[in-house]
Amino acid sequence: MHVVNEVGMSESKQVVVEMLSLVNPVESVSPDCALEDVAEYFSDPKYSKLLSLPVVENGMPIGVLSRYRFMDIYLKRYARELYGKKPIRNFINQSPLLVELEQPLAEAAQHVSANMSFPLTEDFIVTRRGRYLGVGFVMDLLKAMEQKMRANTDELETAYTQLKSSQMALVQSEKMASLGQMVAGVAHEINTPLGYVQNNVSIGQELFLQIQTMLAEYESLVDKLLNDQSSEEQITTQMQVVAEMRGDVNTQEMLGEMHVLMTDSLYGIEQISELVLNLKNFSRMDAAATDVVNVNDCIESALNIGRNVLKNKVEVVKHLGDLPLISCAPSQLNQVFLNLFTNAAQAMEDQGVLTIRSWSDEEAVNISVADNGKGIPQENLMRIFDPFFTTKPVGEGTGLGLSISHQIIQQHGGEIRADSHVGEGTCFYIKLPVRVVASAQVTPALPEMEGSNPKEMVYE
Amino acid sequence: MSKKTLLLIDDEERILRSLRMLFFSGYNVRMTTDPQEAIQILRDEKVHVIVSDQRMPTMQGSELLRIARDTSPATMRILLTGYSDLDASIASVNEGEVFRYLMKPWNADEVKKVVAEAATIAESSFAVQSNADTALDLPHDRPRVLIMDYDEMTAKTVHDTLGDRCEIIWASDAQHAMEVLAKQDVSVVVSDLMLGDTNVGYILKTIKQLNPQTQCIVVTSFSDTSRLIELINQAQITRFLPKPVSTGVLARNLESMLERFHLVRSQPALQKRQTVAPISSPQEKVLAGNFMGMLGKLRARISV
Numbered sequence: 001m002h003v004v005n006e007v008g009m010s011e012s013k014q015v016v017v018e019m020l021s022l023v024n025p026v027e028s029v030s031p032d033c034a035l036e037d038v039a040e041y042f043s044d045p046k047y048s049k050l051l052s053l054p055v056v057e058n059g060m061p062i063g064v065l066s067r068y069r070f071m072d073i074y075l076k077r078y079a080r081e082l083y084g085k086k087p088i089r090n091f092i093n094q095s096p097l098l099v100e101l102e103q104p105l106a107e108a109a110q111h112v113s114a115n116m117s118f119p120l121t122e123d124f125i126v127t128r129r130g131r132y133l134g135v136g137f138v139m140d141l142l143k144a145m146e147q148k149m150r151a152n153t154d155e156l157e158t159a160y161t162q163l164k165s166s167q168m169a170l171v172q173s174e175k176m177a178s179l180g181q182m183v184a185g186v187a188h189e190i191n192t193p194l195g196y197v198q199n200n201v202s203i204g205q206e207l208f209l210q211i212q213t214m215l216a217e218y219e220s221l222v223d224k225l226l227n228d229q230s231s232e233e234q235i236t237t238q239m240q241v242v243a244e245m246r247g248d249v250n251t252q253e254m255l256g257e258m259h260v261l262m263t264d265s266l267y268g269i270e271q272i273s274e275l276v277l278n279l280k281n282f283s284r285m286d287a288a289a290t291d292v293v294n295v296n297d298c299i300e301s302a303l304n305i306g307r308n309v310l311k312n313k314v315e316v317v318k319h320l321g322d323l324p325l326i327s328c329a330p331s332q333l334n335q336v337f338l339n340l341f342t343n344a345a346q347a348m349e350d351q352g353v354l355t356i357r358s359w360s361d362e363e364a365v366n367i368s369v370a371d372n373g374k375g376i377p378q379e380n381l382m383r384i385f386d387p388f389f390t391t392k393p394v395g396e397g398t399g400l401g402l403s404i405s406h407q408i409i410q411q412h413g414g415e416i417r418a419d420s421h422v423g424e425g426t427c428f429y430i431k432l433p434v435r436v437v438a439s440a441q442v443t444p445a446l447p448e449m450e451g452s453n454p455k456e457m458v459y460e
Numbered sequence: 461m462s463k464k465t466l467l468l469i470d471d472e473e474r475i476l477r478s479l480r481m482l483f484f485s486g487y488n489v490r491m492t493t494d495p496q497e498a499i500q501i502l503r504d505e506k507v508h509v510i511v512s513d514q515r516m517p518t519m520q521g522s523e524l525l526r527i528a529r530d531t532s533p534a535t536m537r538i539l540l541t542g543y544s545d546l547d548a549s550i551a552s553v554n555e556g557e558v559f560r561y562l563m564k565p566w567n568a569d570e571v572k573k574v575v576a577e578a579a580t581i582a583e584s585s586f587a588v589q590s591n592a593d594t595a596l597d598l599p600h601d602r603p604r605v606l607i608m609d610y611d612e613m614t615a616k617t618v619h620d621t622l623g624d625r626c627e628i629i630w631a632s633d634a635q636h637a638m639e640v641l642a643k644q645d646v647s648v649v650v651s652d653l654m655l656g657d658t659n660v661g662y663i664l665k666t667i668k669q670l671n672p673q674t675q676c677i678v679v680t681s682f683s684d685t686s687r688l689i690e691l692i693n694q695a696q697i698t699r700f701l702p703k704p705v706s707t708g709v710l711a712r713n714l715e716s717m718l719e720r721f722h723l724v725r726s727q728p729a730l731q732k733r734q735t736v737a738p739i740s741s742p743q744e745k746v747l748a749g750n751f752m753g754m755l756g757k758l759r760a761r762i763s764v
Contacts, residue, residue: 191543192564193474194564195475195565196474198565199479199565203481203482203568250484253484254481257477257481260477261477261481312515312516
C-alpha cells in the first residue's frame with residue numbers, strides 16, 4: 001500500500017494503477033544467496049506461484065532464476081555437492097523481462113510478449129525508476145491487455161454510434177438551416193408589400209373617419225336647409241363648416257390618391273399570396289412525396305424561393321427545353337436546385353449571370369446550372385461533394401449542402417458533377433434518368449424509395 | 461413657415477406612394493426610386509430628413525446614406541427596411557450613421573413621430589451650419605475613456621492609441637462601470653455587449669439618455685441583428701465593430717470618436733442629432749431605472 005501512495009503522479013496515474021494491480025511485491029533474493037538455499041524459496045508457499053525468483057542487488061534487479069533453470073542444474077549428478085554452496089549470481093538469467101511501473105500497459109505487454117521465451121519459464125520484474133518493485137505474471141499482463149482491448153472496442157462502438165447520430169443531427173441541422181434561410185428570405189420579402197398594404201389600410205381608415213365626419217356635416221346642412229325652423233344664421237354657419245371642409249386640400253388630395261392606394265394594396269396582397277404559394281409549392285407539404293413532374297417546374301419553384309438571394313445581384317438566364325415528365329421526389333429536387341442557385345449567388349462577388357439549361361434525350365433529363373463567379377480550385381473541386389467539406393468560415397456553412405444534393409440525385413438514379421475554372425465560373429451538370437414513361441396518372445414511388453418516406457430515406 | 465423637406469427613396473414605387481400619404485400634408489415630400497436622383501436632390505435642395513430603403517438594385521441604402529452624410533451633413537438619416545441582415549445594420553451604423561433603423565412593415569404613428577423629431581433636429585443642425593462660429597470655447601478637460609470589455613486586446617489598443625491624451629478607466633464589471641459613469645462624464649465608451657454574464661446594453665442606452673455627448677463604440681463577437689438595431693435606435697452607438705477587430709481599425713475609430721466627442725461638445729445643437737428612442741425592453745427599463753436612481757443619488761451627493 002505504501003507503494004500506491006508514493007506513486008501518485010497525476011498524468012500517469014491511470015497507467016500506474018493498471019500496472020500496479022499486476023505487481024506481486026514478493027521479497028527479492030540476493031545474488032549472494034547459495035544455490036542450495038534457493039530450494040527453500042521455491043518450496044515456500046509465498047513463492048509457490050512464481051515461475052522465477054527475482055534477484056536484486058542494492059535495490060536494482062540484476063536477473064531472475066527460474067524453477068526450470070534451477071531444476072536443470074540441480075538434477076544433474078553431484079550438482080548439490082558441486083554447486084550447492086555457490087552464489088546464484090553464477091546461474092541467473094542476467095537479462096530478465098523488465099517493465100517500468102509507469103509504462104503503458106500496451107507497451108509493457110508488447111515488450112514482454114516480444115522477449116519472452118518458450119516454454120514460459122520466467123515472470124517479469126516490475127521496476128519503478130529502475131528499482132525493484134515486485135514480480136508480475138505474464139498471463140496476468142496478457143489478460144489485462146485483452147480486457148483493455150475489449151473495453152476499447154466497446155468505446156469505439158459507442159463512439160461510432162455517437163458519431164453516426166451526430167451526423168444525422170448535422171444533416172437535420174443543414175436541412176433546418178436551409179429551410180430557415182429560405183423562410184427568413186421569404187418573410188423579409190413579404191415585409192415590403194406588407195409595409196405599404198398596412199400603411200394604406202391605416203391611411204384609409206383615417207380617411208374614412210374624416211369622410212364620416214364630412215358626411216355628418218353635409219347631412220346636418222341638408223337637415224337645416226329642409227327644416228323650416230332653422231335660422232338663417234344657423235344655415236350660414238353650417239354652410240361655412242362645409243365649405244371649409246370642401247376647401248381642405250389635404251382631404252381632397254387623399255381622396256384622389258386613395259383609389260391608387262387601394263389598387264396598390266390589392267397588388268400587394270396578390271404579391272403576398274404569391275410568395276406564400278411559392279413557399280407551399282417549394283415545400284410541397286401538402287403534395288405526394290413522389291410525383292410525376294416536369295423538372296422545369298422544380299427549377300422555377302426553386303428560383304421563386306431563391307429570388308431574394310438572387311435579386312439585384314444575379315441575372316438569371318433560362319434555356320429550359322421541353323422535358324418529359326419524370327417520376328421523382330419534387331421537394332428534394334427543389335432543394336437541390338435551391339442549393340445550387342444559392343451557392344452560385346454566393347460565388348459571385350458582384351453582379352453575375354446564372355445560366356440554367358434543361359434538355360432531354362431518350363434516356364435522361366439533363367440540367368446544367370452555370371455561374372460566372374470566382375470558380376473552384378481544382379484541389380477543392382474533387383471534394384465539393386464530400387460531407388463537411390466547406391470553404392466558408394466556421395459557423396457559416398455545415399458543408400453538407402452539396403453532399404446532400406449528391407445523395408438526392410443518386411437516390412434518383414442520376415448523376416451530378418461539376419466543372420470549374422478559377423476566375424471564370426462553375427457549372428453543375430445533373431442527369432436524371434427517364435425511367436418511368438410519362439403518363440398522366442401518378443405512378444408509385446421509385447423502386448429504391450419504396451415503402452419508406454423518401455425524405456428520410458435520402459439521409460440513411 | 462415653409463414646410464420641411466422629406467426625401468423618400470425605395471425601389472418599390474408603392475412604398476413611396478404609401479409613405480407620401482403619411483407626410484404630404486406636413487412636409488414638402490420628394491421621392492424617387494433612383495438613388496442617383498436622390499443624391500442630386502440632396503445637392504440641390506435643403507433636405508431635412510432622408511428615409512431610404514436598404515436593398516435596392518443599384519445601391520444599398522447604407523451606401524446612399526453615407527453619401528448623404530458627406531453631401532448634406534445636416535440632413536437626418538433614417539433607414540426603412542424589410543430585411544434585417546447583420547451586414548446591412550452594421551453598415552448603417554458605421555457608414556450611414558443613421559438616426560433610426562426602422563423595419564417594414566412600419567407603424568404609421570411611430571414613423572410620423574420619428575420623422576417629425578428628425579426634421580426638428582435637422583432644422584437646428586442647419587442653423588448651426590450657417591453660423592459656424594457658434595462653437596463654444598470650452599476649457600479643454602482631459603477626455604475620459606471607459607472600457608467595458610474584458611478583452612485585453614481592446615484595453616491595450618485603447619491605451620496605445622489614447623493613453624497620452626486621455627484618462628482611461630478599465631471597468632472591472634458592470635457595477636464598476638455604472639459607478640464610473642455615475643460619478644463623471646465620459647467622452648468615449650468602448651464596450652462589448654456582454655461583460656461577464658451581464659448584458660450591458662441597458663448601460664449604454666441609459667448613458668446616452670443622460671449624456672448625449674458620450675460616443676459609444678461597441679466591439680463584440682456577439683452578432684444578433686435585432687439587438688444591434690435596438691442599440692442603434694436606443695443607444696445611438698456610433699460604431700459597431702465585430703470581433704476580432706484589428707488594432708488599426710479600432711485605433712482609427714477611437715480617434716474619430718474622440719474627435720466627434722469634441723465636436724459635439726462644442727456644438728450643443730449637434731447633440732440632439734444623437735437623441736435616443738426610449739428603451740423598449742421591460743427588463744432593461746427596470747435595470748435602467750435602477751441605474752438612474754443610483755446616478756441621481758451619487759450626483760446629488762457630489763454637487764452638495
